[in-house]
Amino acid sequence: MTDFHALIRLLVEGNIEFIVVGGAAATAHGSARLTVDLDLVYRRTAENIARIVSTLNPLEPYLRGAPPGLPFDWSEETIHKGLNFTLTTTLGALDLLGEIIGGGNYEALQPDTIKLPVAGVECLCLDVPRLIEVKRAAGRPKDFDAIAELEVIEEERQRKQ
Amino acid sequence: MTRSFFYTVKFESEVTTPRDLRYNNRVKQVSIKPMHTTSLSGVDAIINAYKKDVDRTLIRQNLRLTVDERFQQLMKLQQFAEDLRRAGKQAKSQV
Numbered sequence: 001m002t003d004f005h006a007l008i009r010l011l012v013e014g015n016i017e018f019i020v021v022g023g024a025a026a027t028a029h030g031s032a033r034l035t036v037d038l039d040l041v042y043r044r045t046a047e048n049i050a051r052i053v054s055t056l057n058p059l060e061p062y063l064r065g066a067p068p069g070l071p072f073d074w075s076e077e078t079i080h081k082g083l084n085f086t087l088t089t090t091l092g093a094l095d096l097l098g099e100i101i102g103g104g105n106y107e108a109l110q111p112d113t114i115k116l117p118v119a120g121v122e123c124l125c126l127d128v129p130r131l132i133e134v135k136r137a138a139g140r141p142k143d144f145d146a147i148a149e150l151e152v153i154e155e156e157r158q159r160k161q
Numbered sequence: 162m163t164r165s166f167f168y169t170v171k172f173e174s175e176v177t178t179p180r181d182l183r184y185n186n187r188v189k190q191v192s193i194k195p196m197h198t199t200s201l202s203g204v205d206a207i208i209n210a211y212k213k214d215v216d217r218t219l220i221r222q223n224l225r226l227t228v229d230e231r232f233q234q235l236m237k238l239q240q241f242a243e244d245l246r247r248a249g250k251q252a253k254s255q256v
Contacts, residue, residue, distance in 0.1 A: 001239050001240060004232045005232060005233075027235045028232070030231065031223070032216065032220065032223060034235070034238050034239065034242060035235065036239060117228060117229075118228045119232075136204070141207075144207050147208050148212040149211075151212060152215040152217060152220055156220050156224060160224065
C-alpha cells in the first residue's frame with residue numbers, strides 16, 4: 001500500500017523539487033480511478049538529486065520488480081547515471097521520473113503546474129490540460145480511458161465555474 | 162505515422178479447417194491494402210466513446226472533496242483492492 005500523504009510530506013519537508021504527475025495527479029484533480037504508485041518528475045540538478053538520495057534513504061528504496069538480492073546502489077551516482085526509477089519503499093511504490101513521454105523534464109512541465117495543498121504541505125502538480133496533452137502525446141492505447149476521464153473532469157470543473 | 166499492410170485472401174471454396182487451407186488452396190483473389198495506424202480523428206472517436214461511460218456523478222462527488230480527502234479515498238480504495246485480491250487468492254486455493 002502506498003501512503004501518498006506520508007510520501008509527499010516527506011519529499012516536501014526534504015526540500016525536494018518535484019512535480020506530481022500520472023495517476024496521483026489525476027486523483028488530486030478528482031479522478032475516481034485506482035492508482036497504486038506515486039509518479040513524480042524530479043528536477044535533475046546535482047543539489048536536488050543529493051536531497052532525493054538523503055531524504056529517501058531511510059525508506060530503503062529498491063527497484064520494483066527486480067529479483068530480491070539484486071545489488072542496487074541507492075546513491076547520487078546511480079541517479080545521475082540513470083533517469084527514471086520505479087521504486088518500492090517502506091511507504092509504498094514511488095516512480096522517480098527524470099522525464100515523461102509526451103511531456104519532457106521538470107523544466108518543461110513546470111509552467112503548467114498548480115500548487116497542491118495536501119498532507120499539510122504544498123507541492124507542484126501538473127494541471128489537467130497538460131495532463132491530457134501529455135497522455136495524448138504519449139499515444140498509448142491503454143491511456144485512452146484515462147484521457148476520457150480527465151476530459152470529463154475538465155468539463156465538470158468548467159461547468160462548476 | 163507507420164504504414165502497415167494487411168492481406169485479404171478469398172478462396173473459391175469455404176475454408177473451415179487448417180486441412181482445408183492446405184488442400185483447398187484455390188485462391189480467387191488477393192488484395193493488398195495499406196492499413197493506416199489510428200489517425201488523430203480515430204483517437205478522438207475512441208476517447209469520445211470512453212467518455213460516454215465515465216460516471217459523471219462520481220467525478221462531481223470527487224470535485225466536492227478536498228485534495229486530502231481525495232487521497233484518503235484513494236488509499237481506502239487501495240486497501241479494499243488488496244483485501245479483494247487476498248480473498249480471491251484464498252478462494253482459488255480452496256477450489
